[in-house]
Amino acid sequence: MTHIDSIPPTSLATTSYFFDLDGTLANIEKLPKQVAIPKNIIQALCQLSDVANGAMALISGRPIAELDTLSAPLHGPVSGIHGAERRDANNVLHRKILPKSLSALISKELNQTITAFSDCYVEDKGMAFALHYRQDKRSKAHILAFAQHFIKRYPQLVLQPGKCIVELKPAGVDKGTAIRTFMHEAPFAGRTPLFIGDDLTDEAGFQQVNALQGISIKVGPGSTIARYHLEDVSQVHQWLKELAKQ
Numbered sequence: 001m002t003h004i005d006s007i008p009p010t011s012l013a014t015t016s017y018f019f020d021l022d023g024t025l026a027n028i029e030k031l032p033k034q035v036a037i038p039k040n041i042i043q044a045l046c047q048l049s050d051v052a053n054g055a056m057a058l059i060s061g062r063p064i065a066e067l068d069t070l071s072a073p074l075h076g077p078v079s080g081i082h083g084a085e086r087r088d089a090n091n092v093l094h095r096k097i098l099p100k101s102l103s104a105l106i107s108k109e110l111n112q113t114i115t116a117f118s119d120c121y122v123e124d125k126g127m128a129f130a131l132h133y134r135q136d137k138r139s140k141a142h143i144l145a146f147a148q149h150f151i152k153r154y155p156q157l158v159l160q161p162g163k164c165i166v167e168l169k170p171a172g173v174d175k176g177t178a179i180r181t182f183m184h185e186a187p188f189a190g191r192t193p194l195f196i197g198d199d200l201t202d203e204a205g206f207q208q209v210n211a212l213q214g215i216s217i218k219v220g221p222g223s224t225i226a227r228y229h230l231e232d233v234s235q236v237h238q239w240l241k242e243l244a245k246q
Contacts, residue, residue, distance in 0.1 A: 004239045007228050008215060012246055015215075016188040017048060017056040018179055018205065021067065023198035024219050025058075025240075027233050028163065030134055032062070032123065037070055041237050044244040046074050051246065054089055055187045059175050061160075061167060061201055063125050064093070077188075079178035081128045082160060082201060084170050086178055088185055096170045098127050098156060106154060106168070113146060127170055129157075134164035162201045176204035183212065196236060197226075 010017075022028055025045075026037045037045075049056040057077035058067050064080035064087055079086045085095045098106075103126060110122045110129055119136035120143060122129055131147060133139045147166045151157050160167040160174075179195060182188045193214035195205045206216040206226045218226035219236055230236055 004230070004235060004242070007217060007230075007239065010192075010194060010215065010243070012048075012051045012243075013053075014191050015052065015055070016183065016191040016193045017052060018059045018182070018193060018195040018209075019045075019056075020175075020195075020197035020199070020202050020205075020219075021058055021060045021062060021070065023163065024196050024233065024236055026070070032132075035070070038237070041240060042071055042074060044237075044240050045071065047244040048240070049074065049076055051244070053187050055191055057182055057188075059083075059178055059195065059197070059202075059205060061128075061130070061162065077182060079175070079182070081125050082167070082169050082175055083173035083178035084127045086181065088182075089187060096127060096173055098170060102154075102156070103127065106157075110150070110168075117143060129168045131166045131168070132164065133166075137164060140164075160201055162199045167201075174204035175202060176208035179205050179208045196230070202226075 019025055022035055026035045029035050054076060059079045060067055061082050062080055064078055064085050067078050067080055077089050087093050107124045114120050114122050117139040120133045120139055122131060131143050133143050143166055147159055151159055156171060157168045158171045160169050183193055193209045193212050195209045196217040197205055198219035203225060209216045216226040217228045217230055218224040219230050220232060
């Protein structure tokens with residue numbers, strides 16, 4: 001088991017904190033709508049944001065609207081849909097949007113095709129699309145092959161594999177680009193970045209944080225470029241509650 005003490009101590013005055021949600025702040029469930037952040041962890045996030053002068057953001061594949069609901073009453077800087085949408089510290093929303101006609105066409109084609117796979121479904125995020133196969137893991141290879149073929153027809157999209165999910169997202173954005181953009185803005189600029197995540201989607205974030213000589217923390221098993229490790233969500237919670245007390 002990883003000891004929390006092995007993670008370097010951080011200064012609340014000089015560190016920028018970035019958190020993934022699913023598999024990091026909350027346990028992964030069979031369906032995305034079943035996920036919840038414990039109330040005491042939301043309270044700890046609010047406390048951390050206050051003492052870090054607002055230099056804290058959620059960095060997730062979920063849309064910002066869902067992140068706000070899951071983390072309420074926390075409301076601050078946040079990045080959703082793997083960097084395709086971002087709200088800065090001034091409450092300004094930045095989005096990389098697909099044309100409505102194209103988005104509707106892609107959604108229609110994906111939903112027509114997904115019916116061939118039992119217990120798999122499409123999550124339409126408006127500017128990105130998630131193909132879920134958690135309830136039918138035998139379909140993984142077929143879903144991935146279909147997604148790879150699909151993006152060849154739609155070069156506006158790129159593939160983002162994750163845990164029991166394959167996402168089709170706008171090209172040119174990821175969690176790393178979101179973190180990099182935040183780090184050029186107040187109140188994040190001039191601080192040392194710290195990012196905690198658990199999935200393949202978080203590796204771009206780890207890469208950016210490592211390049212900035214920050215603290216990258218992987219949750220759970222799997223190969224990673226993160227420099228530190230926590231065993232599971234419960235360890236993230238323990239670390240976060242201790243940090244918020246400072």
